[in-house]
Amino acid sequence: MVAKSRVVILGAGPAGLTASIYLSRDGLSPIVITGDLLGGQLMLTSIVENFPGFPEGILGPELMDLFKNQAERFGARLVYDRVVKVDFIVRPFKIYTSNDVFEAEAVIVATGASARLLGLEAERRLMGRGVSVCATCDGAFFKGKDVAVVGGGDAAMEDALFLTQFANKVMIIHRRDRLRASPIMQQRVFSNPKISFKWNSVVKDILGEKSVEGVLINDVNSGAEEILNVQGLFVAIGHLPNTEIFKGQLELDERGYIVLKEGSKTSVEGVFAAGDVHDHKYRQAITAAGFGCMAALDVEKYLGLR
Numbered sequence: 001m002v003a004k005s006r007v008v009i010l011g012a013g014p015a016g017l018t019a020s021i022y023l024s025r026d027g028l029s030p031i032v033i034t035g036d037l038l039g040g041q042l043m044l045t046s047i048v049e050n051f052p053g054f055p056e057g058i059l060g061p062e063l064m065d066l067f068k069n070q071a072e073r074f075g076a077r078l079v080y081d082r083v084v085k086v087d088f089i090v091r092p093f094k095i096y097t098s099n100d101v102f103e104a105e106a107v108i109v110a111t112g113a114s115a116r117l118l119g120l121e122a123e124r125r126l127m128g129r130g131v132s133v134c135a136t137c138d139g140a141f142f143k144g145k146d147v148a149v150v151g152g153g154d155a156a157m158e159d160a161l162f163l164t165q166f167a168n169k170v171m172i173i174h175r176r177d178r179l180r181a182s183p184i185m186q187q188r189v190f191s192n193p194k195i196s197f198k199w200n201s202v203v204k205d206i207l208g209e210k211s212v213e214g215v216l217i218n219d220v221n222s223g224a225e226e227i228l229n230v231q232g233l234f235v236a237i238g239h240l241p242n243t244e245i246f247k248g249q250l251e252l253d254e255r256g257y258i259v260l261k262e263g264s265k266t267s268v269e270g271v272f273a274a275g276d277v278h279d280h281k282y283r284q285a286i287t288a289a290g291f292g293c294m295a296a297l298d299v300e301k302y303l304g305l306r
């Protein structure tokens with residue numbers, strides 16, 4: 001089947017769904033291809049306390065359900081499939097999912113990013129229950145507690161420093177005997193009295209059934225095991241933008257993020273991008289939603305509606 005729509009949005013996280021709210025409310029009835037995670041990364045967490053409008057906080061999946069309902073109320077058409085290939089050379093653009101082909105005059109790419117994980121069973125089970133991939137989002141939950149950060153790059157050091165504002169103690173677990181982080185970040189973490197290090201160590205398991213009660217680490221040289229009594233574990237070993245299918249179609253930077261030209265415009269006229277798929281700096285639901293709004297308005301301008 002070939003389905004035609006003036007606009008197709010790839011991804012249904014905060015960015016894609018916000019774009020779809022704007023476009024559907026303006027009468028464009030966009031098709032939104034959801035991928036495997038309708039609602040995006042917030043589906044992987046519990047309470048969200050920093051999204052404006054919810055003074056008591058709201059569960060991530062509940063928040064994303066509200067986004068979806070708002071988009072559908074105005075006529076956004078959700079397609080529960082995953083994009084496997086795109087052709088942005090032809091006009092109209094072609095988007096291939098596992099089952100169908102879609103044609104569009106304009107496309108918004110909002111496929112987000114995925115945090116790299118350690119790959120432990122307990123990590124998924126305790127995500128949002130002491131395990132976090134976002135210090136900015138979850139740091140405030142750890143007032144007066146002891147936490148660990150896994151990683152050795154700038155992002156991990158930034159997280160560790162940020163967490164010292166709340167936590168009692170912050171332990172950095174790193175698999176090597178030196179950091180990859182820039183000298184200035186190293187200087188800051190080494191001079192912070194709340195931060196200590198577990199060198200040459202990897203996380204073997206996360207302890208606790210309903211919340212984090214400790215972390216089992218393993219010395220890569222001696223094989224010795226140790227339990228760290230922490231209530232939080234921040235995994236800061238990087239993010240992967242979901243851009244594999246855009247290689248050769250859109251300009252990507254060296255890390256795979258989509259490069260924007262002006263506003264939400266990508267290297268291909270008529271293709272726009274929004275959210276974590278291009279933004280490796282802020283990575284927040286509210287910024288992703290804001291970028292989704294920008295992309296929708298840019299699409300309307302491109303289609304001559306503004």
Ligand SMILES: Cc1cc2nc3c(=O)[nH]c(=O)nc-3n(C[C@H](O)[C@H](O)[C@H](O)COP(=O)(O)OP(=O)(O)OC[C@H]3O[C@@H](n4cnc5c(N)ncnc54)[C@H](O)[C@@H]3O)c2cc1C
Nearest residue numbers: 011012013014015035037040041083112137275276283285
């Ligand atoms: C555990 C966790 C907790 C967080 N907590 C907070 C918080 O408290 N506050 C906050 O502001 N931020 C938080 N964040 C960050 C926030 O979730 C992200 O910044 C935000 O979701 C990014 O939105 P996005 O729409 O750009 O991408 P995403 O949310 O990553 O959504 C991407 C969408 O693209 C789809 N997709 C991917 N590949 C394809 C494909 N090939 N075809 C079709 N669709 C595809 C996915 O299915 C998904 O629907 C958290 C993140 C995580 C992981």
